[in-house]
Every structure is written in structure tokens, then in C-alpha cells.
Amino acid sequence: MSSGDVTRGPIEGSTKHYLHDAHLRIPQRRVHLTNGDHLDLYDTSGPYTDDDAEIDLHRGLAPTRASWRRPEPVDTEAGHPAATQLAWARAGLVTDEMRFIAAREGCDPELVRSEVAAGRAVIPANHRHPESEPMIIGKAFAVKVNANIGNSAVTSSIAEEVEKMVWATRWGADTIMDLSTGKDIHLTREWIMRNSPVPVGTVPMYQALEKVKGDPAALTWEIYRDTVLEQAEQGVDYMTVHAGVLLRYVPLTAKRVTGIVSRGGSIMAAWCLAHHTESFLYTHFDELCEIFARYDITFSLGDGLRPGSIADANDDAQFAELRTLGELTKIAKSHGVQVMIEGPGHVPMHKIAENVRLEEELCEEAPFYTLGPLATDIAPAYDHITSAIGAAMIAQAGTAMLCYVTPKEHLGLPNRDDVKVGVITYKIAAHSADLAKGHPRAQERDDALSKARFEFRWTDQFNLALDPDTAREYHDETLPAEPAKTAHFCSMCGPKFCSMRISADVRAYAEENGLVTQDDIDAKLRADMEAKSVEFRRSGGEVYLPLEAVDRTAP
């Protein structure tokens, strides 16, 4: 595998830019505008978009965090020391990771520390993943997006999985989950870990199940624990653990329309039924916490009983498990271990807010990490959209990270295009929520793009977009020539007529006449309407030449 296997170079119209804070170098994506301005954006893409960076997939990314200051472990309530961001935050320490994050988010490092200390935010950063650029998941910060990748012997190679990781982070994935199964699972993960600039999550159960040849009944705590240790050593930053699927909850799913749809959840349900014993993930949870505390692995407590259909949303099985996740959250935190909580799934819009309310109540406001939810079941092939509706709403209500859904959900495996569409769609949901929550600086990008649109700076409009390439391609389908990029019109209303031009005339009229406040405007209008009428007709009137045959997508 050579570095030629992955996508390199900046996104169109941008260059890599670094903020410096002592020994920290914080990456940003700088979008260069044709009017001489620029806009700096949060950048998840790592060195791959830096033309000056050397990339060697065999060597992996530079282990930058290895040289950062790491505080001593801190004693915890549970009685053993924890070397975690949570333990340090509680001890009042601002780590380099927190400082790096504060610069990325444009906030005070103390906000980062206090949110982590409160358990309202997590920084997934295994000590053994020094290649990662720290990021934070918490409702006080920008909403984050996770993209799932994972190999399959049939459909992809290790090189393809590494490229999928690079590709997903290029378009804005804040974390990735490696859901690989099958052969080469360890090696695939090693390649991903060493080359990933973002935190990596896994579901250790998948590999544990491989070790027992896919028979859930043959699983044991020891096999699972050793798998966790193996992945911990590789540097996995957060792990999904379905420890809330208890034996007594399984029958609650019997009358559901879609039963248990989580793979991890169904494995544990099968194990519990086969042994009629409580889940070993639950009974050995303290031991798991001790491992996680050593590496600073973050729990992503899985919702194994999440609803798989509108009919099953917010039912007894789902909320019984959530209550147990709340208990486990307290235990993990007593060990100094960071925790986030996974959420559904399929939920109609009117039942979305209740999920956040209950999660916050039961789980001490631990960051919520939801899959969609899909707001309806009736659109397979468009579930990135059905779920973006739910995702935007649940993020507005307080969800901190959104797990993307691709157009192939329920139907097949996502290809490269699906991964991009999934990530872009989820960046839309996350950003819409940031706007709705009044996140500082979120609206800067909307304003810059809309201003470019109004001023007919087409190139700037493309380059400020989440996907400059597709925006440009769609524009060029009807007006391909380069001069059209600076034209004061578009194919929708044609060259001789455009509402934006009239607006510009209105603005010019207001400014020429000193109409700044509403009082100015009213006074002026009353004072010299007729005189201005003549003037306007003479000057602005020329704008309205004969209307050619044109079209427009809205009245």
C-alpha cells in the first residue's frame, strides 16, 4: 500500500492553515475568497489535505501527541488511579488535548475542562493513538459526525478501508468507527489506527465473535476481555459496549415489529437466553472500567435494544435499557472513565425530544451519540435523508454526535460515493443544529456563502459549500463557461432578469439617499417620492431589458 492509494491535496479553493499555541499546531481549513477575504473552518481532514505534509501509509502519521505533556494518573472514587481526561479535568488540570480543542472550537480552555469534568463532554483519545488530533464530543460544542467503515472479504481490501477513512474525514467526519469483521480484522485496524487523524471507535464484540467462529453462546468474559485489551493496545479511542442488554429485557422485544436490530444487542440477547445468566458485560463492568481507565478509552454505551422501526420507538425495551445505561454511567465515572451514550435509530419526530430528555435525566447528561434517527421507515434508498431530519432535530435537542446513515442503509454496503453523501448529509444536520443552538461562529459560514451568492461571486459560493465539487458541477451543467463564474445572473432567471439584481438596486437607492434606519427610510420616502421615482426609473430601469425565455425553480 503506497501513499498513492489515498486522496491527497486540499479541498477546492482552500489551503491548510495552522494556528499556533505554544508547542501545539492546530489545523484549520482556510477558504480563500475572490474579494481578498478568507474564512477559516474547523478541519477534520488531517495532514492529507496539507500539500506540504509527507504521507507514508506504512510509517503512519506523525505521533504528535506522544511529545505532549501527560499528567500523572489521578486517584478515583473506585480506588485505583485513572490516566484519563475526565480524571485530570476533575483534578482541575487543563491538558494539552483540552487546549488544542479549545483552539479548534474557538472557546476558552476552561469551558473544555469544566464540561469534561462534569461528564457532559468526552475527549476520545487513547494514549496509544498519538497520531490523533484531539476533538471533543459534548453539547456545549459543535455537533460532531461519525462515519462507519469496515472491511468485508467480498467487497474491499485494507487499502480501500484506509482510503474510506481518509475520504470520510476529508468531507468532515469527526470520528470513524471501524466495524470490520472477518479475516485480517487486526491488521486492517492497525492500518487505520496508524493513519487516522481522528478518533477511532470499534465494537469489540464483533472481533470476539470471530474468535468463537460466530457462535454467541460460546462467548466468554475472558475472550471478550482479551479482545478489548488487544484493541486497547492498538489505540482504539472509544468502544461500543452493549452492557445494558439484560436478560430480563430480552422478552420485552418479543412483541416488537422489528425485534432487536442492533447486531451487538442481538449477540448479547442470544448469549443471555442461551445461558440464562446475566450478561457478562454487565457483571464484569468494573473490570472493563479498570482497563478503559489505563488507556483512557471512552465508553460508548451501546443501545442494543434501540427501535428498528417507527412502531417500536420509545418502547419499554428501549427505555429499560437506557435506565441501565444510566447506572453504568455512574460506575464508569467513579472509575474516572469517560462515557457517552448511544441512541436510536427509528423515531417519529414527535418522540425525538423525549429521547434526549430521558437520556440526560438518567445518564447525568453524558454526551448522547445517536444513529439518525430515521423519521420514517418508508424510504429505503433515501435513509440518509429520512435520518438527517431526525438527526438535525435530535442534535438541536442536545445530541452531541451523530452517526451517519448512507443511502445504502437497509439495502447494501456503502461505496465511496455513498460515504461522501452520508458525511455531507450529516454535516448539514450537525451544522443546522449548531445554528439553531446559537453556536458561536456557526453562522459565519452561512453569512459568507449567502453574501457571495448575493454578490454573484460564484466561485466563492462553491468554495464555501460543504461540497464545492458537486456545487460547481451542477452549475456548469447549464452554464459551463468560465465567464459565467463571475456573471451577475444564473441559468435560473437568465442574464437579463434576476431578483438579486433588483435587490442590489434597492440597496444602492437606499444608500445613495442615506436611508440607514427605518426612521430615515420613512422620512425620506415621504419627503421626495416623486423626484426619486423619475431618477430610479432612469437609472435602475435599464436593468430590466426584455426577459428572455427563462425558468426558475421557485415563484
Added chain:
Amino acid sequence: MSSGDVTRGPIEGSTKHYLHDAHLRIPQRRVHLTNGDHLDLYDTSGPYTDDDAEIDLHRGLAPTRASWRRPEPVDTEAGHPAATQLAWARAGLVTDEMRFIAAREGCDPELVRSEVAAGRAVIPANHRHPESEPMIIGKAFAVKVNANIGNSAVTSSIAEEVEKMVWATRWGADTIMDLSTGKDIHLTREWIMRNSPVPVGTVPMYQALEKVKGDPAALTWEIYRDTVLEQAEQGVDYMTVHAGVLLRYVPLTAKRVTGIVSRGGSIMAAWCLAHHTESFLYTHFDELCEIFARYDITFSLGDGLRPGSIADANDDAQFAELRTLGELTKIAKSHGVQVMIEGPGHVPMHKIAENVRLEEELCEEAPFYTLGPLATDIAPAYDHITSAIGAAMIAQAGTAMLCYVTPKEHLGLPNRDDVKVGVITYKIAAHSADLAKGHPRAQERDDALSKARFEFRWTDQFNLALDPDTAREYHDETLPAEPAKTAHFCSMCGPKFCSMRISADVRAYAEENGLVTQDDIDAKLRADMEAKSVEFRRSGGEVYLPLEAVDRTAP
């Protein structure tokens, strides 16, 4: 133009089915399931999806409504008679149109009459469009979707526009707006009217502007009125009229990021400034009402000052105009004329509900008809998605009809694929809102599809989807063979492992053991856990054969 120019035949897996109510024949789409069941769906596609229907585009569709009973005109407050659904509803009459609609919606005809009488719903049905299948727009009914089409001398012919109409209604468009400009505008509309099974809306101003060679200052009331009469005679069912753009509101837009983005709004703003006179649409509004009352044309009072960016949402200009639309609503209703109100546009999520609240307060709950709104400005090329988020939310809050947005919004003209993606995306938003509002029967389709999914009835899952063709295509990319359509697995988890199978085992276990209520379950679990453990391991255990190399899109 021959009938070979348009798409014919039912959607995959369905046939046309008719409900009969006296002389009325109400179309439905019947989806046939492989388990012998069927599901009947609301059908907007007209005779084109009926294999038994004769289609001759030159003759047009059968003028079915011409033979229906039309009550006598009714006197109105304004002093002249109105032959409108509103006037008849107020007089206590249930028209054939209302009865037809009640059968389509699955509700009582009296609900239709009373909602129309209250002005909370409209039935756009010009007497001169007898080919249409009546439908209703109101928040007590299923949320509706409008698709815009419109010719352009450069890019499309009349035949293409008719096909776009057929294509849009095939996928679920409840109304279409013909936004044609340029030459052949009258003829294009004539073809569309005579062949459209759904109500057709227009913006008469576009044609009026053609008549004055694109110079807004040259417009007059007389030219506009004659254009309205011309289109009324052709059978246009509803017309967008930007009568709320008053002279004194224009300067309110001067400090906006994106000024005036509505084409109709900008034309009137230019006219008002050029003449320093109040808008002729406003000053002649009563005369317009008299025309509309004769044909039963529904007002779609345009939001000429809608925000074109997140920055401009809910500003003084927008809400000043809305207040004026409220005044005009009262005037129209006093003439017995039906009214709906157009809404934005670009609105961040936290400002969406306020739009509905204010519209209902100011406009006596007249049906709201919104364009999206887009929840962020930063994703040109994905604005069907940015706007589906806003559309679903505003529909949940009470919007009765959603105007679709295609992926080409802001960039170019939608092609056939864009029209389909736009309609499907908006059906998702509308249906999600129906679920959230608890609309009777909405969840039937979700449940049927999810049940099919759980039971591995792949073909049924496809056929119940909004877009069976694309769902099937995506599935077949990884598992193309016909036997895979009945396989108890999919490419996501592979043939030997599947959470759905475990669920089926859990269910079987519960049913075999008479576990119906939670009490049964608890008692049984306590009673004979150990015995069942052995049994389950022996029977269900066989399900879990070695896990092949597989992948999955979520943990």
C-alpha cells in the same frame, strides 16, 4: 406530441384501484404483497398509471368533473355571488369535490366541509379544469407536496414539460406549479392544464411581464388583470399573487444579506419604487377577488419578501408583509375566495415554529404553503436535504403544503432525475410530519414496510418504498440474484449472521412459552430459566454458524 411521450404504467408492484362512491370513482394505488395482503395508498398519478386508461395528449384527460353536480353560486359578504368551495362549505353544502376528497383522505366528508368553511383548508379546483382529481390542502389532512416545472426556450420543449408534470405526479406531487416564461407560454400551459390530474398553480406576473417585454415599470393593472383572466379561462387552479409587497416595506430589505429573492416580489418592489405608488396588486385586490370568485381560483398569497438566507430569517420585512397578507386573507374570504399563504425560504430550525404561529395568528389559520425552509445556507447541491429538514419541521408545526426544492436549487435547472429526487425527498418530509401529527393511517405504510423488512420479504420492502426502483437497484448492487429477494439475510450482515434472525428466535421462544404480557414474561423467566436455557441452546443455537467476512453500516 403523442401519448408515447409520457411515462405510462403503474409503479413497480402496484396496480390502479378505484373506490366507488355513487358516481365518483376515487383512484388509489394498490400495493400487492407476497404474503397475499395488499396496502392501498393515496394516489396522485392520475390515469397515467392505469394500464386500462386511454391516454391521448391531444385530446387531454377526460373532463370528469364536468358531469358532477355544481351548486348554484352563493351570495357573499362582499355583495356578489361566489361559486366556490368556500362559499358552498359555508352554506353547509357538501360538494362532490368534498366527498371525493373525504374518500381519498379516509375521513368524514363533514370534516372536509367544516375545515374549508373555516378557511383552514382549500380545495384548488377551477371550474375550467374539469380534468383534475380534487385534493385538499389543510393541516387537518395529509401534508401535500408541490413540484415546480416550467419551460425555458433553451432547455425544454412543451412535450418535456408535460412529461415533467406526469413524472412529478407519478412520484407523488399533489399539485404542480407551471413557472414557464418566454415564448409559447400560453400553449405550454394549455397542454399542461388539459393533461394534468392534479391542480395547477401559476404566477400570472411572469406572463404579464412578458407582455411588457420584461420591464417591470411598464406593468399596469389592466395588463395584469387580462393575464389573470386568460389563465383563469384555461383552468389554472391557484395563483401566486405578491400583493403584500408594499411600497413602504421595500426599504426594509436594504440592509439584508440577500435582499429580495422572490422573483415576483422583486418585480413588484421595482414597480413600486419606479412609480412611488402603492402596488396595483394591493390597490386592485377586490377586483381580483371578484375574478377568482367566478372561477373558484384559490389565492396563494406570495411571500415576496421571504428571507433568502439564514441571516434574513424572521426579519421586519418578512413579518411586515405577513401582516398585510393577513389583511388580504380577510378581504378574499369576504368575497368567498379560498386563500393559502406562502412561506419561506431560509430559516434556522429554532425560528421555524414562530413562522407558523404568526401565520396562523395573522391569517386566521389559512393553509400555510412553504418553500422548504432551508435550515442552513452552506450546502448548495444538497438543498433538497437542507430544506427537507426545515420542511418536515414546519409541516409538523402545521404547514399544509410543501413546495419542493431540488438538488439544483441556486445552481441551475432541474432535470428529470432532479425532479424525482425533489419529489421523493418532499414526500419523506410530508410523511414524517403526518406520522408526527398522528395522521390516521399514516403509520400503516411504515408498519407494513418494517414488517416486510423483519420477515425478509425483500420484494415487499421495495414495493412499499417511496421509490421501489432505486431501493431494488441498491440492493441488487451487492446481491443481484433473484433468490436473494427471498433470502433471510442481506449483504450487510451476510448469510450466516443477522440480528433480525435472532429477534425471530426470541419471538418464537416467547410465543412457544405463552409469554404475552410482561407479567407472563417475568413469571416464566423466574420459573424455568434453566430448563429453557438448554432448549434454546439446542434449537436457536444452530442459527449461529461461523460468521463470514461481512460488514454492516451501524454497530
